[in-house]
Amino acid sequence: MKNILLQPGKQSVDVIIIxxxxxxxxxxxxxxxxxxxVKIFEKSQFPRFSIGESLLPQTMEILEQVNLLQPIVEAGFQHKNGAIFRWQEEHVEFDFRNKFSPGWGVTYQVQRDKFDSILANQVEKKGAEVTYQATVKYVEYIDDGIRLEWHDNDGNVHTETAQFILDASGFGRVLPKLLDLExxxxxxxxxxxxxxxxxxxxxxTFDRNKIIITVHPHDCQTWMWLIPFSDGSLSLGAVATxxxxxxxxxxxxDQTLERIFHADTHLxxxxxxxxxxxxxxxxxGYSSSVNSYYGDRYALLGNAGEFLDPVFSSGVTIAFKSAQLACDVLxxxxxxxxxxxxxQFVEPLLxxxxxxxxxxxxxxxxxxLPILCYPNKDPEVTAMICSVLAGYAWDKRNPVVQDSQKFIRLISELCQ
Ligand SMILES: Cc1cc2nc3c(=O)[nH]c(=O)nc-3n(C[C@H](O)[C@H](O)[C@H](O)COP(=O)(O)OP(=O)(O)OC[C@H]3O[C@@H](n4cnc5c(N)ncnc54)[C@H](O)[C@@H]3O)c2cc1C
Known part of the structure; x- marks a missing residue:
């Protein structure tokens, strides 16, 4: 792909974010x-519900880097310092503060309506123009730029031009759908x-600073989460085929979720x-991928690019990391x-x-799971695993990160 010259000030905005x-x-x-x-077009009116409430400590580093951490610290969210995995009669606790990688070992469990609103309000205060109830429907290339079409809630059609578009539309996957990238x-x-x-x-009797992931007693492909919040409420959910x-x-x-949770005596x-x-x-059907994370004048961030699975709470961490890497290239x-x-973007992100x-x-x-629950793990190995669980999946100094598949295979054999 040729290297396009991006010129600040050439279009009415430099970068549009969906x-x-x-x-x-x-x-x-x-x-x-x-x-x-920067202009952001957002389909809903904030605050709005979103799933994805358990953060990983790696996110704190990125929030700090862009001066968004303080308002999150002041918001009164539930502290988080680890995760508990439960499987039949066994359970294992990971305390993120005992991780291999340097950096934050604590974070928060957040109600996303509030968390996402705080972040969006902050960037608005810093100078981004945020338009809510603006659904992006179409993009096309123009001379020296890219034009986007968005619809307001009354069905009126508007256009905006920019030098570059970052698609952060999550499960909306605007550009993957429009450009046939899915x-x-x-x-x-x-x-x-x-x-x-x-x-x-x-x-x-309960440590609210940790989330609990429980494997279903009758089906090892099914698992349940429990994420405590600071206001005496919890997020609970189940994942299954x-x-x-x-x-x-x-x-x-309602009855289905209740039955699933009641199958586990502890829960x-x-x-x-x-x-x-x-x-x-x-x-x-939320897991998704694309055949390209970028193209002429656009790049895909967060879930608009790839979403794996909720089990290790990696979604927001990957969303932040993709933003950090893409903006550095931009x-x-x-x-x-x-x-x-x-x-500079795809390979490090992947x-x-x-x-x-x-x-x-x-x-x-x-x-x-047998590795996580194995009682006699070398403390150093535990710290390396803990680092990935804390979101430090990009720290190449960690042998688990260098070749995760091989590491898991090796440790699995040792644990047997
Ligand atoms: C069951 C489940 C549980 C999860 N649990 C966790 C967890 O505990 N921790 C974690 O880190 N992650 C979790 N995730 C993943 C997490 O929800 C996402 O990875 C994260 O929200 C991605 O952020 P994002 O900014 O890419 O997208 P989003 O948070 O989805 O934001 C995208 C925004 O784009 C807007 N939008 C969509 N279409 C358009 C359009 N056409 N025009 C304008 N705006 C548009 C949407 O309204 C939305 O506000 C979970 C996911 C699932 C499915």
Missing amino acids: GAGPAGSVAAAYLLEQGLR IPSSLPFRQSLFTHVIDQIPLA PTFYQQFDGLSL ANLLKGARYKYPVKQIA KRQFAGETVCWQQ GGINTFRAFVDAWYEGTL
Whole structure:
């Protein structure tokens, strides 16, 4: 692909961002720090619900880098310092502060309506123009730029031109759909049910600083999450294949989720007396991929590029990392440097995504859990695994990151 000369000031804005989720806001913050003019078009009106509430410590580093950390620290979100994995009678706790990689070992469990609004409001204050209820429907190349068409809620059609578009539209996947970039994910079709509950769990018996991931007692492909919030509520959800859900045909989504959680005695006890805050929602077939993460005058961020699976809470971390990497390349391109999107954006991004991918594959193949739960692991190996679970999937000093598949295979043999 030829290296296009990007010129600040050439169009009415320098960069258009589609979507004001985590990837969009963090990208805007990076670009504004470089003095570029940024417009965000967001389909919904904020605050709006979004799934993806358990952050990883790696996100803190990126928020700090773009001066977005302080408002998040001040928002009163639930602290998070690790994760608990439960499997039959066994359980293992990972404390992210005991990780191999340097950097943050703590983070937050966040209600995304509030989290995403804080980030979007902050970048608006910093100078980004954010238009809500603006659905992007069409893009086309023009001389020296790219034009985008968006629709407001009354059906009126508007256009905007820019030098470059960052697609951060999440599961909306605007450019992958318009430019025919979508390809099937390597991961199979799965479905998730989730809600928030007001819980009655006594503080003395429960560590709200950790999320709990529990494998279903009767089906090792099915798992449940429990993410405590600071206001006495919890996010809970289940992930399974459509075949697993067939046994609940005829039941409502509320009843189905209740049955799934009640199959596990520990979870059933924890959730005694809990009340749903709203009816159970569902999302299905969310794993996705693309045949290219960039092209002339555009790049894909976060879920608009690739989404793997929720089991290791990697979504927001990958969204942030993609924004960081893409904006670094954009900065150079706007400065007139010759850039290579493949080498400077895609390859580094995929480095970390593929580490998570190896963990997700091994989780569903059943090889990872015995490693996580193995009681006599070398503390150094535990720290290396902990680093990936904390989101440091791009730290090449970590042998697990250097070759995740090989590492998992080797440790798996040793644990047997
Ligand atoms: C069941 C489940 C559980 C998950 N749990 C976690 C978790 O615990 N931790 C974690 O880190 N991740 C989790 N994730 C993943 C997480 O939700 C996403 O990875 C993350 O939100 C991606 O951020 P994003 O900015 O790319 O997209 P999004 O957060 O989806 O933001 C995209 C924005 O684009 C807007 N948009 C869409 N189409 C258009 C359009 N045409 N025009 C304008 N705007 C548009 C949307 O309204 C939205 O606001 C989970 C995912 C699933 C499916």
